[in-house]
Amino acid sequence: MTFRLSRCRSSVPKARAALRAKLGEWRADQSVPDDGELVLSELVTNAVRVPVPGDRLVGVRIECRGRGEFLRLEVSDAGAGRPEVQRPGELDKGGRGLLLVQTLAHRWGVDERPAGIGKTVWAELLSPGVAPAEAQIAAVSVRPGQCVRVWGAWHTVRAVRSERYASGGPAVVIVLSDGGPALRLHAAEPLTVRTAAAADPLTVRNAALTGPVISS
Template sequence: MFVARLDSRTESTPLARYLLRAYLSALPSGDRYRDTAELLLGELFANAVQHSDAPADQHIEVRFALTGSRLRLEVHDAGSGHPSVRTAAPDDEHGRGLYLVNELAERWGCASRPCGVGKFAWALVAPTTV
């Protein structure tokens, strides 16, 4: 399992995706997860930054682990609000991230952290056959 703590700001999203690419490049079949996993991680991370009610100086933790043939992505933050899929209006600039996660992940969800502080959103990514 790979774990990293990143600043809770939008500018950290590319770093999260870079760390995921580096993790996947070390796996024999990592390229079969890359595109979908990068998109999902970016959406989960951006959602944590934008919607967390945690203080701005809190970090966001990302975790990646290959479990069997599925890649598990986790984004941990100190906020208490759980994300939910919503329907964006055609002219909305935002609001489609979790819709993409819902459509592209094999499964996904959100849970409170075991220590009682914050939550984590997770997604399982199946390998592509291309």
């Protein structure tokens, strides 16, 4: 579902109402709308506040899989810059929007718009009890056979070996099966991974808790 909103405060409740109506149409689980509405409200609030050239609209995209097991919310605006999570003090009245998004969402991020100016801020939510199919783990914990997301696409890992930088710090070289350039990263560098079959999310989640498999 996609729609556009004017840059005014009344667009926030309009976005919430549209999300709830669509989730009802999709017969999503009742636990989904509340968190989704909170996250969408914060994303739209930020989008209508950011300075933009001319009278540009705010774009909203909603994706739902299953009965709300996976919900992706995207809000696009023509403003410059990238929003960052703030750490407001107890007496501060604002600055908690993205902190709330970070807390409620499984993942969130900012992408440049492929055509035109501005950015898209997105958040993905999972229903309670649904294990994530993806996870961020340290590069040193990546295993052959997993898929890593780099350069905007998924690549299967063929081999992993350890090295050291000239400065003495630990490094990891990840060789990809598609013949692309190998990745040389600091051992603690986070990577988004999933299994090659993407069928056993527990394997991905537990990978961060076990030692690396090093192969030549």
